[in-house]
Amino acid sequence: xxxxxxxxxxxxxxxxxxxxxxxxxxxxxxxxxxxxxxxxxxxxxxxxxxxxxxxxxxxxxxxxxxxxxxxxxxxxxxxxxxxxxxxxxxxxxxxxxxxxxxxxxxxxxxxxxxxxxxxxxxxxxxxxxxxxxxxxxxxxxxxxxxxxxxxxxxxxxxxxxxxxxxxxxxxxxxxxxxxxxxxxxxxxxx
Numbered sequence: 001x002x003x004x005x006x007x008x009x010x011x012x013x014x015x016x017x018x019x020x021x022x023x024x025x026x027x028x029x030x031x032x033x034x035x036x037x038x039x040x041x042x043x044x045x046x047x048x049x050x051x052x053x054x055x056x057x058x059x060x061x062x063x064x065x066x067x068x069x070x071x072x073x074x075x076x077x078x079x080x081x082x083x084x085x086x087x088x089x090x091x092x093x094x095x096x097x098x099x100x101x102x103x104x105x106x107x108x109x110x111x112x113x114x115x116x117x118x119x120x121x122x123x124x125x126x127x128x129x130x131x132x133x134x135x136x137x138x139x140x141x142x143x144x145x146x147x148x149x150x151x152x153x154x155x156x157x158x159x160x161x162x163x164x165x166x167x168x169x170x171x172x173x174x175x176x177x178x179x180x181x182x183x184x185x186x187x188x189x190x
Contacts (some may be wrong), residue, residue, distance in 0.1 A: 004028045004044065014079075020072055080117075094144065100159035101132050102139075113161055129162055133170045141188055148185035149175075 008026040015022065024143050029046040030037065037047060046054050068132075100109040105122035110121040118132040119125070140149055147153075150166045158167070171177070175186035 001028065001042075015072075018075060020068070020075075021142075022068075022072070027054075033105060044103075069118075090135070094153075099157055101136060101161055103127075104132065104135065109159075111161070118161075129166065130170050130174075133158060133167055134174055137171070137175070137186070137188060150185045154186075 004026055008024065008124055011026075012024060015024075025044075027044050027046050029051065030048055031051060033048045036043065039045075055132070098109060099113050101118055102109060102127050103111050103123060104118075104127045105125035106120060106123045108120065108122050111118050112121060113119075113129070114126075116129050118127045118129055133154065137149060137154055140147065140153065140157055149171075151171060152163055154167050154171065155164050171186045176189055178185050178187060
């Protein structure tokens with residue numbers, strides 16, 4: 001309840017700061033169907049079993065959107081922080097990480113090549129090499145945003161299990177190629 005009161009207070013201050021005047025109703029909504037709250041009934045707490053009824057009530061209330069609502073929406077979008085100042089990301093470097101191709105099912109590094117398939121020695125899952133290489137590229141992009149992705153890096157990341165020639169072919173077919181020959185790197189297509 002303390003967080004709800006604080007958020008309500010901060011929101012009211014924000015609206016006041018920008019000269020916007022609306023009636024505000026604050027609710028604490030729990031959506032996890034397995035959640036149970038043992039507390040006295042409170043009108044501002046919406047439990048999982050009450051969410052559908054609450055949304056139906058909101059949809060049935062007559063309201064007309066006006067220019068003020070549009071301005072409020074634009075203001076909230078403009079104040080949105082893209083990167084949280086409180087986010088703490090772990091520091092790691094590619095040299096200290098284990099290399100190889102993870103199993104698509106159990107996510108272990110116990111895979112081996114069998115023809116054009118990647119097979120897991122632990123769970124027996126099979127995956128096409130192309131899909132496994134592209135998954136590895138997505139991992140690299142996620143872990144090291146902004147890093148250039150050349151064939152040699154993907155080859156190293158895959159633990160040398162797939163030939164450079166095969167990796168280059170897969171990357172040329174599925175990624176955008178920047179530069180040529182020695183200085184070529186790839187960007188994943190959206």
